[in-house]
Amino acid sequence: MATRKRATSIGQDALNALDKASQPVGTTATAHNSSLAAKGNKGRAASAPPPQAWTQATGPLAWLVKPKVTLPLIAATVGAWAVLEQQHRTATTSTDSNPLSPLVRISYALPPIPGDASSVRYGKGPKDLVFLAFYIVVFSFVRQALTEYFLRPLAKALGLKTEGKILRFMEQAYAVVYFSWSGAFGLYVMSRQQSWWYNTEHFWLGYPHWRMDGPLKTYYLLQFSYWLQQMIILVMRLEKPRVDFRELVIHHIVTLWLVGWSYMINLTMIGTAIFVSMDLPDICLALSKCLNYLDLQRTSEASFVFFLVIWTYMRHYLNLRILWSVWTEFDLIPERYRSWTTEGNAWWLWEGLGSGAVPKWMRLQIFAPILALQLVNAFWTYLILRILVRILSGKNARDVREEDEDEQDARELAELEAREKEKRAKGGKAQ
Numbered sequence: 559m560a561t562r563k564r565a566t567s568i569g570q571d572a573l574n575a576l577d578k579a580s581q582p583v584g585t586t587a588t589a590h591n592s593s594l595a596a597k598g599n600k601g602r603a604a605s606a607p608p609p610q611a612w613t614q615a616t617g618p619l620a621w622l623v624k625p626k627v628t629l630p631l632i633a634a635t636v637g638a639w640a641v642l643e644q645q646h647r648t649a650t651t652s653t654d655s656n657p658l659s660p661l662v663r664i665s666y667a668l669p670p671i672p673g674d675a676s677s678v679r680y681g682k683g684p685k686d687l688v689f690l691a692f693y694i695v696v697f698s699f700v701r702q703a704l705t706e707y708f709l710r711p712l713a714k715a716l717g718l719k720t721e722g723k724i725l726r727f728m729e730q731a732y733a734v735v736y737f738s739w740s741g742a743f744g745l746y747v748m749s750r751q752q753s754w755w756y757n758t759e760h761f762w763l764g765y766p767h768w769r770m771d772g773p774l775k776t777y778y779l780l781q782f783s784y785w786l787q788q789m790i791i792l793v794m795r796l797e798k799p800r801v802d803f804r805e806l807v808i809h810h811i812v813t814l815w816l817v818g819w820s821y822m823i824n825l826t827m828i829g830t831a832i833f834v835s836m837d838l839p840d841i842c843l844a845l846s847k848c849l850n851y852l853d854l855q856r857t858s859e860a861s862f863v864f865f866l867v868i869w870t871y872m873r874h875y876l877n878l879r880i881l882w883s884v885w886t887e888f889d890l891i892p893e894r895y896r897s898w899t900t901e902g903n904a905w906w907l908w909e910g911l912g913s914g915a916v917p918k919w920m921r922l923q924i925f926a927p928i929l930a931l932q933l934v935n936a937f938w939t940y941l942i943l944r945i946l947v948r949i950l951s952g953k954n955a956r957d958v959r960e961e962d963e964d965e966q967d968a969r970e971l972a973e974l975e976a977r978e979k980e981k982r983a984k985g986g987k988a989q
Contacts, residue, residue: 631695664779666685705729709731733841737844740837756876758883761825777833782817813931816832835876885925
């Protein structure tokens with residue numbers, strides 16, 4: 559049975575040191591910055607933690623961080639859409655006549671091809687931008703409502719006391735929830751493709767794959783919306799920036815570059831494969847951190863070892879296979895689709911625009927952002943291995959970037975204990 563005690567094992571020490579370095583993109587930095595604010599107050603009792611950034615947002619962007627503002631927007635939109643949908647169904651079978659459909663549902667259903675008995679297929683178009691915009695609002699609501707109204711009480715119920723640790727638990731628990739959903743959805747979508755499981759030649763054979771089935775298009779646009787929402791939160795600094803703010807911005811730009819271009823040039827098979835290889839290790843990492851915050855020593859050790867295995871396999875082996883495929887199998891794209899001037903009935907961006915052709919330089923355009931992500935993965939792996947070497951050699955594994963947070967947590971915990979003692983003392987006197 560897992561025991562609750564101070565983390566001294568390899569797994570927990572490594573997770574402590576990785577806590578800020580490999581934090582999932584888009585998580586809040588409130589705890590880190592509150593500790594920086596208290597840096598000059600060493601030796602004094604910690605003051606009450608500063609208000610959380612998302613509860614202080616005002617103005618036209620409040621919907622990004624306030625669930626009570628976002629929920630009426632979503633409810634009004636979905637309610638109006640449902641009313642119009644019901645009215646139009648009595649008059650016509652076409653859902654395109656509902657002006658709110660592009661907000662709630664994917665658009666551009668395509669007529670079936672004779673002999674194709676598969677599900678309804680979809681193209682691309684400007685209405686996809688409307689879908690993205692609406693689900694940015696939806697993800698804003700889900701994230702803040704889940705963290706504030708469910709994960710915060712859960713953290714307190716599990717025994718976490720300091721605000722810094724509660725915030726970090728909320729961040730990682732939300733990451734577990736989101737990446738579990740996106741990972742499961744991604745596996746389902748990928749299982750319906752010929753490229754399952756990383757059968758890489760099918761990234762290119764039969765190109766262009768612009769006739770998407772419903773689950774694929776929904777998955778891709780929802781992932782796009784999620785990362786756009788995270789980018790807005792980061793750039794607008796609605797949450798206090800971390801010390802690695804610039805690195806996070808670069809990571810977001812590369813991610814959006816990959817998602818946007820792969821969608822526009824019909825490389826959604828390779829995009830799905832990358833999503834899956836990134837999301838599944840993030841579940842293990844975030845779960846390990848949550849267990850670490852709860853001081854579950856043995857469970858945290860086991861989850862850390864499992865995380866290392868999954869991380870190495872998916873973030874390196876599978877991603878290197880994808881890079882190798884881009885470099886060596888790119889020419890499997892049919893010859894007629896490798897030139898801008900090719901005429902045909904396929905489409906490059908969306909129905910009716912372009913020829914479906916891919917220029918020769920597109921190989922580098924695809925290769926570069928995937929390589930950039932692999933370099934980031936290699937850096938984090940180096941950090942993990944360096945931490946393990948330091949632990950095994952008997953050195954302190956604590957990351958200096960966490961010193962302020964640890965000190966802030968210690969001061970806050972000391973203040974809480976002092977208040978509890980004072981209350982007990984007053985209660986004893988009253989009796």
